[in-house]
Amino acid sequence: MVVLVAPFFVAFALFFLAPIGYAIYQSFFKLTSSGLGLTEPVLEFAGLGNYVTALSQEAFVASIGRVLVFSLIEVPTMVVCALGLALLLDSARARFQPFFRVSFFLPYGVPGVIASLLWGFLYVPQTSPLIDVLAAMGLPHDFLGPDTILLSIANISTWQFAGYNMLVLIAGLQAIPRELYEAARVDGASELRIAWHVKIPLVRAPLILITVFTLIGTLQLVVEPLILKPLTTAINSDYTPNLAAYNQAFGQADVHLASAEATLIAIMAFVISFGFLRLVNRKGNRAW
Amino acid sequence: MGPKIPRAARLVAAVVAMGLAAACGGGSSAPAGTAASGDPAQPVTLTFWSWVPDIQKAVDAFNTAHPGIKVKLETITPGPDGGYAKMLAAVKAGNAPDVAQVGYDSLPSFLVNGALQDVTQYAKDDAAKFVDWQWQTGVFGDKVYAIPQASGPMGFYYRKDLFTKWGLEAPKTWDDFAAAAATIRKKDKSAYISTFAANQAPWMISLAQQAGQQWFRTEGDAWKVTIDNPDTRKMAAYWQKMLDDKLVKTEADMSNAWYKDLQTGSIVGWIGGSWGDAIIRGNAPGTSGKWAVAPMPQWAGAAQFTSASWGGGSASAILKGTKNPGPATDFAVWLNSAPESVNTLLSAGYGWPSVKDTSQITNLQKDDTVFPFYGGQNIWEVFKQADAAVATDWRWPPVSDALYSSLTDNAKAAVQGDGTLTDAFAKTQQAMVDQLKAKGLNVVTGG
Numbered sequence: 001m002v003v004l005v006a007p008f009f010v011a012f013a014l015f016f017l018a019p020i021g022y023a024i025y026q027s028f029f030k031l032t033s034s035g036l037g038l039t040e041p042v043l044e045f046a047g048l049g050n051y052v053t054a055l056s057q058e059a060f061v062a063s064i065g066r067v068l069v070f071s072l073i074e075v076p077t078m079v080v081c082a083l084g085l086a087l088l089l090d091s092a093r094a095r096f097q098p099f100f101r102v103s104f105f106l107p108y109g110v111p112g113v114i115a116s117l118l119w120g121f122l123y124v125p126q127t128s129p130l131i132d133v134l135a136a137m138g139l140p141h142d143f144l145g146p147d148t149i150l151l152s153i154a155n156i157s158t159w160q161f162a163g164y165n166m167l168v169l170i171a172g173l174q175a176i177p178r179e180l181y182e183a184a185r186v187d188g189a190s191e192l193r194i195a196w197h198v199k200i201p202l203v204r205a206p207l208i209l210i211t212v213f214t215l216i217g218t219l220q221l222v223v224e225p226l227i228l229k230p231l232t233t234a235i236n237s238d239y240t241p242n243l244a245a246y247n248q249a250f251g252q253a254d255v256h257l258a259s260a261e262a263t264l265i266a267i268m269a270f271v272i273s274f275g276f277l278r279l280v281n282r283k284g285n286r287a288w
Numbered sequence: 289m290g291p292k293i294p295r296a297a298r299l300v301a302a303v304v305a306m307g308l309a310a311a312c313g314g315g316s317s318a319p320a321g322t323a324a325s326g327d328p329a330q331p332v333t334l335t336f337w338s339w340v341p342d343i344q345k346a347v348d349a350f351n352t353a354h355p356g357i358k359v360k361l362e363t364i365t366p367g368p369d370g371g372y373a374k375m376l377a378a379v380k381a382g383n384a385p386d387v388a389q390v391g392y393d394s395l396p397s398f399l400v401n402g403a404l405q406d407v408t409q410y411a412k413d414d415a416a417k418f419v420d421w422q423w424q425t426g427v428f429g430d431k432v433y434a435i436p437q438a439s440g441p442m443g444f445y446y447r448k449d450l451f452t453k454w455g456l457e458a459p460k461t462w463d464d465f466a467a468a469a470a471t472i473r474k475k476d477k478s479a480y481i482s483t484f485a486a487n488q489a490p491w492m493i494s495l496a497q498q499a500g501q502q503w504f505r506t507e508g509d510a511w512k513v514t515i516d517n518p519d520t521r522k523m524a525a526y527w528q529k530m531l532d533d534k535l536v537k538t539e540a541d542m543s544n545a546w547y548k549d550l551q552t553g554s555i556v557g558w559i560g561g562s563w564g565d566a567i568i569r570g571n572a573p574g575t576s577g578k579w580a581v582a583p584m585p586q587w588a589g590a591a592q593f594t595s596a597s598w599g600g601g602s603a604s605a606i607l608k609g610t611k612n613p614g615p616a617t618d619f620a621v622w623l624n625s626a627p628e629s630v631n632t633l634l635s636a637g638y639g640w641p642s643v644k645d646t647s648q649i650t651n652l653q654k655d656d657t658v659f660p661f662y663g664g665q666n667i668w669e670v671f672k673q674a675d676a677a678v679a680t681d682w683r684w685p686p687v688s689d690a691l692y693s694s695l696t697d698n699a700k701a702a703v704q705g706d707g708t709l710t711d712a713f714a715k716t717q718q719a720m721v722d723q724l725k726a727k728g729l730n731v732v733t734g735g
Binding site: 031032033034035036037038040041053059121124125126127146230231232233234236237238247249250251252253 | 368370372373376396397399400401402428429486487506509510511538540543544545548549554686687689690692693696697700701703704724726727728729730
């Protein structure tokens, strides 16, 4: 038995625990120079100094607030879209079901960077056919302004992940015994009532699952703002917590502060997702 | 592409001969046993990281001329986009390249991170080959760490055909520039004289560099930070007014949108570095023959013609951990001073040569790739004048990466209407003081 699980634990320790441990270890140190800084710096133990620095940076705290707002927009949008698509495809009358299932899932196969580049072209006035059409119709068409950029980012992630989440829900829907629908119909329930009273309660577990996945994904938002950043003045180098950590590590070569920020992001995602699970599990019917 | 002139060939031969002589303890510039000689049978292998287009040709030429050294080029992401992080990580991991492309602005950061190799003993006699201010960018406390490659003196690229059509001339002063910008807005409602590139810290810094007072200098054992100075405030107020009057666009430069605007004539000018020629030629080929280059507009009442250099320029730095600092230095010196190499790099758009004696750089006199795009104008004359008028007392702090992200973030906020550009520079000043102090460096402020 031990032999059988050994490969897993070795890989788990090597590729999961070790990097996390190393990042946490790094977060307790800092490089200090002196005078003009023209001599080699010294590595010093900083205790929680990097955490204090991170949390006293206005920009970093603002970025945390920003992803929380983003979660409030993105999580409901995602769940509603994924559930809507899943219910439509699951209804027996849907034709070409396999075709639509694959089409909705396809964006998930597009790497995040490519998806952001594609949408980036659609958001920039000089290259976007979409904006020409919207402008001609007199509709608002500034996708990259300070008030709209968060929605534009939400649009990219919804486009990318709704299909995947839909598949998770469809798997749940198909596991529901058909007899339940027949019983409901015999009782005179319409398709809408079946969806509301039978289907949705029975996919509660997968619904919670995709909510948590989306929540964690939104808290770790990084690719979309990173790619859209050159296109707009509305995204700065500390736009999201992950982007701030990335900027510290790769823009400013301060891996220690970056590690502290990354650890803070992990703690935040952990607390929020488990807090959410506790909240939905309180009613005594455990979904997870 | 590099023209093969007999004189250059002789020079290459001389360099090789010098290397061979060094091995015999002959009168070479480098100490015996450390120079480029090597053993052709067992060549020294060097790794070189760079992102300069077409630099492979120069590396090939070096390898042909130096059988004792084999340089392997690895093309990497440009430094500010992640290349520097990769280098610093490689130095830390002990597998760094021997020589790497590092901007003048980033050399102090590399030094502070302990990533540069002291090559004074191999390079001390090469100083005379290079323009002094460029050479000094790689020297810290009398020690040599990098060989300068090129600077980016600034000029004003403009659509001469459209300027002529609208009855305009290239602006001589910043007041002329503002007036021309207003005229252009009146003549064509889709056209702008330029963009205000809030995304481009080195560009904004070069505007400040030209305006007068410098941002960083050393006072004894401390850095003096004077970003928020009267000259920079004057420049900031000028561009704030341009933004308020909507006389300039606010899109990012060197972006797809900006390229499109260059192609369609929606943006008809650019205050850019000498290497910007390759960018315009490469991204708006359809506008060939319609461009011209004028000197950077001047501030009214300036005592003498002043220009600036975009992000300082770029060097070949010898990184910590190299096992062959001697051959690495010889390669870096050759790459940046041998005429056949410089000629190749010049056409590829690497910037303005750091070599002092440019008489061998034939492409500066006649360049059939470049000049026709500007209606036959020898644009290098403009940049030669500009390079000679760069403020040479500019010092880069060991936190230029933080300076860049802070300045762009603050300028982007100002462009969006959150404060003014003047505020943006004041905020950047504060951020830099904090950043230097956080690193444990001594800081003084003041005007």
